[in-house]
Every structure is written in C-alpha cells, then in structure tokens.
Amino acid sequence: MKLVVNDANILIDLVELQLLPHFFALEFEFLTTTLILEELFEEQQDELKQYIDEGILVCEEMTAQDIEAIKQIEQNKPKLSQQDCSAYYQAQTKNGTLITSDNTLRKFAQSTQIDVHGHLWVLDQMVAQQTLSPFTASQKLSELCEVINTQLRLPQAECNSRHSAWNI
Secondary structure, eight states: OOEEEEOHHHHHHHHHTTOHHHHTTSSSEEEEEHHHHHHSOHHHHHHHHHHHHTTSEEEEOOOHHHHHHHHHHHHHOTTSOHHHHHHHHHHHHTTOEEEOOOHHHHHHHHHTTOOEEOHHHHHHHHHHTTSSOHHHHHHHHHHIIIIIOTTOOOOHHHHHHHHHHHOO
16 A cells, blocks of 8 residues: 655645545555644644544654754755654655645755655645545635645646546
8 A cells, every 4th residue: 555644734724724624535555744734733733633543544653863863854855844854754765655735845855756645746645545426526626725824836737637627
C-alpha cells in the first residue's frame, strides 16, 4: 500500500474543508510528524486525534538522529521550515509520496526524485477511489480556492478541467 506523508498545509485545509473522513478512507498508509502536528491549532489537532488514536494516521516522533538529518536538510535548503524538512525526510527515508502545497518544498522534492503531489491530486484520489462524489469534489475545490485558502494559487486550467469533469 502506498505511503503518503502529509505536510501541515494539506492537513489544515482538509480539516477546514471537513474532508478528513473522505481523505482517511483512501487506500493509503498515512504518516505525518510530531513537528508538523505541533504546527496545527489545537482544534485542528483535535480533529486529527481520532485518526491517530485509531492508527490510521501515524504521527512519527523524531529521534535525535532524525533531528540531525533534518537540520542538514535545513542547512542545504534554508527556505524550508523544520516542519517541511521533517515531511521531506520522512518521504525520503520511507520511500513515501509527499503531500504538500508548499511550492518550495514541492520543487525541492521533485529535484530529488521524491514523488510529490498537492491538493488537486488529493481530490482526484478521493473521486477515483469513490470516497467523495465528483460533484462534492468540485464544490470543495471552489470552497478551497475562494474561501479556505485564497493564497493557494492552484493552476486555473487544472481547476477548470476538474470542474468540467466533476460537474456531470
């Protein structure tokens, strides 16, 4: 089963869109780090707690060795936060797919041949695996771009093609 490593921005938006049950119903293994979880508001952490308690979302505790490796990544890529580097490190060491909308992190991961995807891919997966109806996915995509995360700047052509395909 494919392992997906979740960055904070994806988790935050999924909480705000009320899509956690649909996301965690996907046929993936889910992982994040304690550093990323600490970046979330308490209410957002509370929303994720049941998935952590049920073992659906693994929240990886960083060892001293992990922290050293993360610091090395930070030194090489100072525009990335420690949390970003922890997600990158986990995807790299566990051969996972990194899920993020952070453009700097995405480009860095791509440059090192790490499989990386963002919001559109997550919505695509929910539609493809039928955890979310196409119509609802279209509505949630609009809500994401127009209300929840107006700074996201998803490619308009990609959004439009999904709206067309999903509004059947």
